Each structure stands twice: as structure tokens, then as C-alpha cells.
Amino acid sequence: MDEYRQTTAADASLPAHARSSLNHCNLPPVILGSLTFQHHPAPLSLDGVAELHDALFQSLDGIDDATRRAENFQDYMRSGFLLDHPEEAGLPERPGKKHRGRADYLRILRGWLFDPDSKEAAVLKGWVESRFGLLPRNHQGPVGDINSLPYQAYLAARTQGLYNTNALESQLDLLYTYCQYEIARQFPGQTHLTLYRGINRINEHEVLHQPGRHRYILVLNNINSFTGNRERADEFGDYILEAAIPLSKLAYLPGLLPGRLSGEDEYLVIGGVYEVNLSAF
Template identity: 40%
Template sequence: MDELNPSPPVSEDPEHWYCTNMVGVPVGLIGSTAFNRCLRRITIHGTRETHPGLFRLLAACEYPATASEVFEHYMELEFGLAPGAHEPTQARYPTSYLDLLRGWGVESDCPKAAVLKGWVESRFGLVPTFHKQRLGLFPSSAWATYLQEKTDVRFHNNCIFQQFDLLYEYCQWSIRRFKTPGPRFVRLWRGTNDVEQQLVEGDARQRLCTVRLNNLVSFSDSKERAEEFGDWVLETEVPTVKLLFFPGLLQRQVLGYEGEFLVIGGNYKVRAYHGWF
């Protein structure tokens, strides 16, 4: 260790918090650019085994729209999400994956979005790098805010992580069954204003570089649309195993605009574009 620039204790560096996860791939690998090219399929342990009936029903679906109806109906029954399913005397409505997705669509730094980032952290072992502000080393006021919001009891009253486990597994099933938007990679774009803070390797002004993205991020399937969200636009090929949501996966409108993908983050090799070159 360099005596002039000592490395922080492991407990202070969130990137070293996890060595295991629920997908059976080392955390360091799943967050790497090497994983993005290895074409390895992953699954959240125990999810399909716990819900075999859902995947038997899906196996009989010939079209994406039919599969979406089956999945959404199953979620309503399994988690009591159907309109009128709750008791009038309940103080709180059951938390729904749809509500949290809509919350993300409005603001990716809101408490509902923190729960989603917490789900990625729990299942994939990837800690967030940003929530309202850069998180950096632990402890800090930024980390305190994130930890408080990701555990907000308002959103943990209905097995919310298990709901997103099923959404992820359904997403991956749909990609393999219908070959959309994949089957292996999808080219996407992301607008940003702080590319310099995300750099891991290279120079954005030289086009090709490696960036560290938040553990859950939004991408667009349109470069022009991505330009609306930042001075820089990052173009990359996202492996479909890192998709949690893509347009058309569900019949209901849940995100803020058409063409939005929810992507598991980590390091990505990107081609960077700036408005003035």
C-alpha cells in the first residue's frame, strides 16, 4: 500500500462490500466489461423453482402480448395487486412493482428508485454509485440518505424484492422465447452530464472509453431521445442478460416515455458523443 496514498479500509469502500450474490457469478465479474461480452445467462436463484406454475403458463404463450397478460395476471393474484383486492380497512395499499417502476419513470433518485437500486444490490451485489449525489466512500450523508430510502417501510410491505425477481426472470424468459429485443445484445444510448466522473479508462473526447454506470440505469433505443437528457450521449451494446425491463415487455404503460430500457449497471465500454463534436 502506498504510504502517501493509502487505500481506504474495505468497510469504507462500498465496491468491496459484496463477494457473493444471488445469481452465481462473482460480483467483480458481473460488473465488468468482460462479463458484458461473455454471453453467459444468469438467473436469480430459487425464483423459477418457487413459481413453476407461472412458467408453465408462459410456455403455452405464442405471442408477447399473451405472455404479458399471463404474467401481469399472475402477479395480481400472487401479490394481491388487483384493484379491490385489498381490504377497505387496510392502512396501506400493497406495494406493487408497477408503482415502483412508475416512480422510477418520474424520478430515478426518489425513494421508490432507491428500493430498485437496493434490489440490484441485494441480487447482483452491485452497489450504487449515485443517489441524489455521488455516493463515494462510506460513511457519508449521501449514503445515509440512500440507506434510509432503500429500506423505507412504505415499500417493503409486500415482498417487493420477490416481485422484481419475477419481473427479471420473466424479462429474460421473454427475450429467449421471442428474441426481442435481443437475442444477445441490444444497441442503446444514454444521455448524461457527468461523464468525466464516471470514467474508468480512456478519454471521452477520444470517443472510446470505459465508464462506471450506476447499478441500475435508464437507456434509450434512440440516440436523438438520449440527447434530451444530457450534453453527452453514451452508446453501447448492452447484453440482454442485464435487462430488467424493455419497451413492450408489459402491456401497461409504466415508464415515463417510450423506448426506455432499465439496465443493470457496472463497467461498460462506450462510444461517447458531445454536442459540440
């Protein structure tokens, strides 16, 4: 095979086994998950979320300080989803049993940062699947198609993580929408960030094409951790993936919620087909 041949449409397209036919976004999975989208991104919006919470974003428009906006956002989340009073959302305390109503968007983020194969991570991957139509490619190991046993195990973990919680995926909808709002204010006119991810083997990913010695076109998991610090990426593998990440594919970025999460140097990147450079540190 000539590794320097031009990329074809098949190389650039998101494979059918990595996407569903439906989502809750303004663009279909086959488009937002494609290599073309990485090179020429467009804004992504979740159906009805910004409109439903218009009062929040109108109030944020008048605040110049990003930290104050984050505080207002978190106050809105607490009041809008009754996070401090889950019993008012119909989730009464049951003595001797774990209160699942306490599983909020912050706990999902913490769970992901602690273990990307946890139940919380399965919820996050399931949210990406539902909202963007991108199927997970890895959860506690490679995930096959929707009929495979690994996919069914992932579904079970996702269901356990969502059971008896308070509109958890709607909380993640608003977190993503707020993240995109902040990106528009903090990076006006910018479309991409160069980010890094440490890996041990390139065959951990589904490689579609290798257009150059150190360049790969591959399918990323439907959500992934990246960092803006190349040295930091080296702590997580022998090789480093470097990619131009569309800002519209960021679900979380460092400092979005100041002081609330450890490991805040992580970016959460929605997956699909990406062209990356691979190098040793």
C-alpha cells in the first residue's frame, strides 16, 4: 500500500459501525463525525437546550468576568435541577441506601477524570451517543457493534449510572451548551485548538488510513481526554497524538468551573474521525 496516496472519501467518512442514524444535534452523525468536519468545523447545538435556558444565557451576557459567569452557571444548575434538594425532584432519601439523586453533572465529570471506564464514564459516553450519534469505540476494552457483548456490557453500565438520577443527561446538555457559550466568548473567531493525548500503541485506535510516516487518520472513541500540555501527555503513554481539535467538539475545557474539579488541565473532546500526528516524546 502506498502510504502517501491521497485521502479518499472512504478514509474521511465515519464508518457506519461507529455511528447511529439519529441524534439530537443540528448536524447528523455522518457529518459531524467526519474528517471534513475536523478540517472545516461548524457550530454544534443540541436540540432546544439554548432556547429552554435562554434566561440563563441572557443573564450571562451582561457579566464580563468568566469566574462570575461560572458561579452563576453553577447556581442556575443547583436551582434549576434541585441539586441541593433532590427530594423536591421526587427522589426521597431511603435510609441505608445510596442516594442516586446525588449523581449530578459534577460527579459524572469526577468519575470520568478518575476512571474513563467507570459507570460515570459510561453515562458520559451514552450522552454523546444519544446527543451526537457517535457510538463508543472503547469501554473497558474495544466495543464492537450494537449487537456485540461488549456493547451490551457498556449499555448495562450506562443504565446503572443513570438509574434513579435527576435529569442527568439534561444536566450534561446544559453543561455542553454553557461550555460552547464560554468558548465563543473566550476564543472569538477561533476554530481549533492544538491538543495532545498520550498513548502506548497506535493500534489501540481504529486506523482508517496512513497518509504519511507520522500522520494517521483514525476513529477516536466518542469522548476522549486531551491536554494542552505536550509534557503532560507524555505521562500517559510512550507516544503522543497531536490533533487540531474543533472548538465545537469540546464538551469541557480547563477552568470552565474554577475550583470544582481536580485534573482541570483536561479537555473532553467529542470523537469521530481525526487526522493526527504521532510522535515519541
